[in-house]
Amino acid sequence: MAIAYQFLPWVRRGLAVALDTEDNLGVGAPLAARGSASIGVALASPHQGTAIAPLPMRLFGPGDVIGFDQRLVVRTDPKPNTRDFEPNYLAIIDLDPPDFPWMLTPAKAQGDTRLRPWLVLVVLEVAKTGLPVVSASAPLPSIRIKAADVDAELPHLAESWSWAHTQLVNENAAQIQDDLQGKPATNVSRLVSPRRLKEKTDYVACVVPAFKPGVLRGLGLVVDENDPALAALDPAWNKALAGDVVLPVYYHWEFSTSANGDFEALARLLRTPGSYKGTAIEAQLAAVGTIPMSVDNLLSGTPGLTTTMEGALVPISYNPGAAPRADHAASLEAIVNTPQDQVANPVGDSADMRIEVKPPLVGAWHAKKHQVFRLNIGPVSAPKLTKHWLADLNLNPRYRGAAGYGAEVVRKFQEDYVDACWDQIGDILEAERKFNLTRLSIEALGLLKKKHFDMLPPERVLQVFGPALPRIEALGTAAQTYRINGKVASLGKRLDRSSMPAALMDTALRRVASPANHALRLPARLNRTLNALPALTSSYLTTMAQASKKSAAFAVNNFMPDGIVGSAMFDGVKLGNDANATIDLSGIGLTG
Numbered sequence: 001m002a003i004a005y006q007f008l009p010w011v012r013r014g015l016a017v018a019l020d021t022e023d024n025l026g027v028g029a030p031l032a033a034r035g036s037a038s039i040g041v042a043l044a045s046p047h048q049g050t051a052i053a054p055l056p057m058r059l060f061g062p063g064d065v066i067g068f069d070q071r072l073v074v075r076t077d078p079k080p081n082t083r084d085f086e087p088n089y090l091a092i093i094d095l096d097p098p099d100f101p102w103m104l105t106p107a108k109a110q111g112d113t114r115l116r117p118w119l120v121l122v123v124l125e126v127a128k129t130g131l132p133v134v135s136a137s138a139p140l141p142s143i144r145i146k147a148a149d150v151d152a153e154l155p156h157l158a159e160s161w162s163w164a165h166t167q168l169v170n171e172n173a174a175q176i177q178d179d180l181q182g183k184p185a186t187n188v189s190r191l192v193s194p195r196r197l198k199e200k201t202d203y204v205a206c207v208v209p210a211f212k213p214g215v216l217r218g219l220g221l222v223v224d225e226n227d228p229a230l231a232a233l234d235p236a237w238n239k240a241l242a243g244d245v246v247l248p249v250y251y252h253w254e255f256s257t258s259a260n261g262d263f264e265a266l267a268r269l270l271r272t273p274g275s276y277k278g279t280a281i282e283a284q285l286a287a288v289g290t291i292p293m294s295v296d297n298l299l300s301g302t303p304g305l306t307t308t309m310e311g312a313l314v315p316i317s318y319n320p321g322a323a324p325r326a327d328h329a330a331s332l333e334a335i336v337n338t339p340q341d342q343v344a345n346p347v348g349d350s351a352d353m354r355i356e357v358k359p360p361l362v363g364a365w366h367a368k369k370h371q372v373f374r375l376n377i378g379p380v381s382a383p384k385l386t387k388h389w390l391a392d393l394n395l396n397p398r399y400r401g402a403a404g405y406g407a408e409v410v411r412k413f414q415e416d417y418v419d420a421c422w423d424q425i426g427d428i429l430e431a432e433r434k435f436n437l438t439r440l441s442i443e444a445l446g447l448l449k450k451k452h453f454d455m456l457p458p459e460r461v462l463q464v465f466g467p468a469l470p471r472i473e474a475l476g477t478a479a480q481t482y483r484i485n486g487k488v489a490s491l492g493k494r495l496d497r498s499s500m501p502a503a504l505m506d507t508a509l510r511r512v513a514s515p516a517n518h519a520l521r522l523p524a525r526l527n528r529t530l531n532a533l534p535a536l537t538s539s540y541l542t543t544m545a546q547a548s549k550k551s552a553a554f555a556v557n558n559f560m561p562d563g564i565v566g567s568a569m570f571d572g573v574k575l576g577n578d579a580n581a582t583i584d585l586s587g588i589g590l591t592g
Helices: 014-018 148-154 157-162 171-183 213-219 265-270 282-287 326-344 387-395 397-412 414-452 458-464 466-471 491-496 507-512 518-526 532-545
Strands: 005-008 038-042 049-060 073-077 082-085 094-096 118-126 143-144 164-167 187-192 202-209 247-248 251-259 292-296 306-310 372-379 380-383
Touching: 014 049, 014 466, 118 148, 118 157, 118 282, 118 372, 118 491, 143 148, 143 202, 143 326, 157 164, 164 171, 187 265, 187 380, 202 213, 202 247, 213 247, 292 397, 326 397, 372 414, 458 466, 458 507
Parallel strands: 082 251
Antiparallel strands: 005 164, 038 049, 073 094, 094 187, 118 202, 143 247, 164 187, 202 251, 292 306, 372 380
16 A cells, blocks of 8 residues: 655644744844744633733744754664765654744744744764864854855755655645644654765764854853844854854764765766767777677688677667678578488488588477478579578578577586476476366266266255255356356355245255155055155155245145155054954055
């Protein structure tokens, strides 16, 4: 999930929101060093409706601070005593709460966008300024910047409004104010030093006052809060004035930069080919990704002939050149076709019985051809150059040279490649074994189905598969297929929506209705038919399935065979009046 960051140019809380003087960003007459706000009070009962006239209240300003709690520092980048900080990054310090950099600025934002912070972060070169030192007469440590180094070491305070901001993790812009107040863990304020760092240099980062009243109070030069020196909001330094600058330090840490060589530095070294036009490097750039290649005298007939072989990385505008010379192609054709000619005619037509050993045809096994294809054009028979990759690969010296390099790589690492192939074959064999086991399972289950289930009537199959119905899809035509949320429903779901009670598919009923049940054997014999039970099951399930259509004909007692609840087998036997008389039961299938 992406994190939604909001960056605010300033944040205000408390009475500072009521300040009515707009920040002039250092242009024009200095502002007052302390802000003022008019606060009115409305009285409740019994004086409801009575209001006290607004009273002016003077707020604390930068000249009233002699330090802040170091626990307000959330993070610094770089960390203290880092020795390899990237020189193209900027140093920062994160503080809490989110309105801390503007808390004591005695003005409101200019146009709601720009407001100078009352403290800033400066990064100074240790070799020029040294480290902050502690004085017995000052409440804060201080650091001195010599007049000659002020311009290089200190930034322009007129732009200090752009060196501070508040970071807030927030996904809804309408809730920014609520998140600032109620979610302190999701926001910080940040001071940024605008200084561009140098490589392999020691630095000290210092949080210092941005206004002169803060400098005077931090150095202990004034102790009375009513001192006129604390009345005007002058900047802490002015680069146009000559002289050393001494600043009190609220917080500081040391770090060093690394050698230049990160991604930005490497990217800045890149130059376009056009920037080398007219120089000696221009010719070298044209040959990037290529190498001269000598063509053997056997092919060219001209000693010392060379061509150019290109690699995978060549200039975008690189032109591989024209097709190979006809004499080169013809010579290579005779060479690579010779082995196959000797296979077809080992002896040859001459008395010379020697067999020549020639270079192989590259790619022959991939194309399943062992001679270069030829293109017959009337009486002329020429190789299929630019018509088939096999001819281009073998009859062009440049491409054949590259193919030779590839073949050499294969020969060098052939053992590793064969091992990798065997490893792959092992996985293939394991997959084949699983396929075979799957096929065996399908065949075995098919035979079991044919033997035990195909012989059963449909209603009996439905009962036997009762426990599995929730896992069997009810497939059919598009109109017949029942779906739930776009997915094909099971037979169990299909039966739930029908008039047939789900209990008919229950395991217990299947056992009760089984022809092997001892309780049903006597009724089967009394009905003098072995088909009584299948008929019972079939007619009962069929009627139940159609109960919604034939509800008037549906009666449970119609399916009660003789011998379950009672028996009518003795209804035709005459007992007589003699209780001790012997009765013949052979007429109803019994003996005795």
